[in-house]
Amino acid sequence: MTERSRRPLAGVLAAMAVSLTGTRISAIALPWFVLVTTGSTARTGLVALCEMAPYVLVKAFTGPLVDRVGPRTVSWVTDVLSALAVTAVGLLHLVDVLSFWLLLLLVAVIGAARGPGDLSKEIMVPEAAARARVPLERAAGLAGVTERLASTVGPAAGGAVVALLGAQTALFAIACCFASGSAVIVVLLPRRRGSTRDDPDGSARPASEGYWRRLGAGFRFLRGDPLLLTVIAMVAVTNLLDAAFATLLLPVWARESGNGPGAIGLANSALGIAAVAGSLVAAAIGHRMRRRPVFFAGFLLAGAPRFLILAVDVPLWAVLGVFALGGFGAGFLNPILGALNFERVPGELRGRVNALGDSLAWSGIPLGGLLAGAAVAAFGLVPVLLAGGAAYFLTTNLTGLRPEWREMDRAKATRHPGGHTPPGGNAPPGEGRTDTAPGGTSGEVEPESTGDLASVRP
Template identity: 45%
Template sequence: MSLPKPFLALSAATVLATTGTRFSAIAVPWLVLETTGDPVLTGLAGLAEMLPYVLAKALGGPLIDRLGPRRMAISCDLLSTLAVALVPLLYWAGLLSIWVLLPALALIGVLRAPADASKQAMVPAVAALGHMPLERVTGVVGAADRLAGTLGAASAGALIGLLGSGAALLANALAFLLSALVLAVGVPRTDAAVVAGDAAAEPTMPVGYLAQFAAGWQVLRSDAVLMGLVIMIAVTNLFDQAYSMVLLPVWVRAAGLDVTWVGLFLATFSASAILGSVLAAIYGARLPRLLLYTLGFLCAGPLAFGSFALNLPLSAIIAILLLGGLAAGFLNPIISAILLERTPTPMVGRVIALTGALTWSLIPFGGLYAGLLVNNVGILPALGVTAMLYLCTTLLPLAVPSFRQMGQARAGAPS
């Protein structure tokens, strides 16, 4: 069976947007470290982008359901093109101090959030069009996301090494532009209404923005499975951000390596996760979710972080990252399938936006946490402490009963 055109367009847009975001995720912290040498300011740069991102994602759900995810994704990707391009232009003009960079990053975060949530909100309609299980669609989209992470990480490190951080940021802007064009051409307007579960499809939908927001929050709050996932993922995301934003770049610099190694480590993990996502797309519907979920976090977090904390040889670190990436590849398809199975169709945009915002709510503080920790105890103890805290969080599914209901769909949700 051939894949529907909207699915292909969504996958391509995901690859483009995520590749561009990976460029800036490596370029921005390296730029701050190069110009200031301060891990705390590096973490502050992450806070400046991610805190507005989280707030915009939380508040954007009703707008996604009202306007449709297609329109929101295209509009925000186009505006992101301009916002991201502004940073390298200011940098090349010699006008980009840290205090100019911070508000620019905040604007980028505000625009990225609804675009990301809108792309995820398109998944149920794509699954319906292709008559495919949600695990298969989320697995393929997850593989596309991981592919983007691999391409972005590997090429960003090389691009920064050759042409500097400004060129990587300009490539990010171009990626957002292409993402908007792909969605505009590949996703018909009619699909947006189906995806959104818009007002016309929901006669009883509350009219006011606050009422719509509250209705989405009620769906999320009343579901013990989703709330358990939100809390756990929020904590692990804090540690993941600390790693990618500060701990990994500082470890690389302390080891006497250049920026290409940051990209190599991230690309190794993401490349292996592509295989994990593909396996999840093929076999995910038949495998025990709770076991895969727990093992995925264990290998992706504590095991990987511990390899850096112990200063293992580079070959051993690469091998552990390959294992961690393979296990992590199963996580996003499982999480996405659970979320979409347990969310009533008319609420998809709101619940996805709220879930995304809450699971990312601690990310703005990840870099700051890592910067302060590194400044006080050093890079290796900071990695060790973070690995232990990550391990404690990873064991939560074995202790909290609500996680055992992962395989049960909720009435009114897409099947």
């Protein structure tokens, strides 16, 4: 048994914190930089598209590379590349040679680098948790807390830096965040040992296996795991609805209700702070809770109520209360999804499976605002809010009736030789199913039953 060490887990979480904070600051600073330098909303939207499209596409196809080269190397290299690209934007603008098309190219590089960079940090969590002998739910919960904190602090920090020091200075702050994330990974995480991986059946697989065979192995694994496919399909729909809500429905409500843009910030702050609290609770006691009821209760709080409360005429404090309640429920979702994924996907396939799953789950995000805008123009805000709430409720609850979800609560110790739960989750004939934490401590046997493949963006 390897010696217990919390250093890798602390390193992964620290790298996630600084890199994700840089990403969240860039979501404020880059559009504002384009807006103040070009004065064009159309060009600002084009820049946003050039960042997100490469993020999703490159992430989808770099899974085999991450599995082959190793997440540690991919993480620090892509962080350095992101830092160089952001720095280039700032320096080229300082010397007045930054054309708009060159800006689009550099922004595309940033997006393309962030996809595999975020993926690499995500898939380093389970190995770091095993080294620290921390339950997967707790490690996934801590990763969720880190993401929620970055999502709450990053935009606020980005707005403050842009307002006080300007978008130009904010660009260099982003570059420092990415460079810091790279340094943390290099210093705190150990190098990968060896270059040979095992297939799920336990047979040796040479490191020279081709790219397309590696990618195909990820597709085959997903196709053979009904629970993960169901999770991806459900989260793809909820992510589309969340994107429509955040990018269009909430701003339109703020304008039409007379609450103004300040209400958007208050609502998002209430949701973000409560989500951090929920993630902290999930990290502390999530491994002791049954996943399925907690998961669907979280979606029940985080989904439809946000849509429905904006469709009725209520005071702002009531809206903030619903958002806070939804944020608390949302805080439990990604830790459960992360732990579920870490258990079911073998380490040697984690890059490919997570890349494909994340890309599919995020595929509807670019369409959310577009579809919501067309729907509001045709039917008005209130009918679209009601329809969105109904769609969210039906998606999460009807999907939960499918039999695959029973696998979510089955024992976690039944694994293939690669260290993962086999699709279907059943123990081999004649073997018991014991709940075992990464540190090797066994819990009680569960005779009847057993959580980031797809991250939720409420």
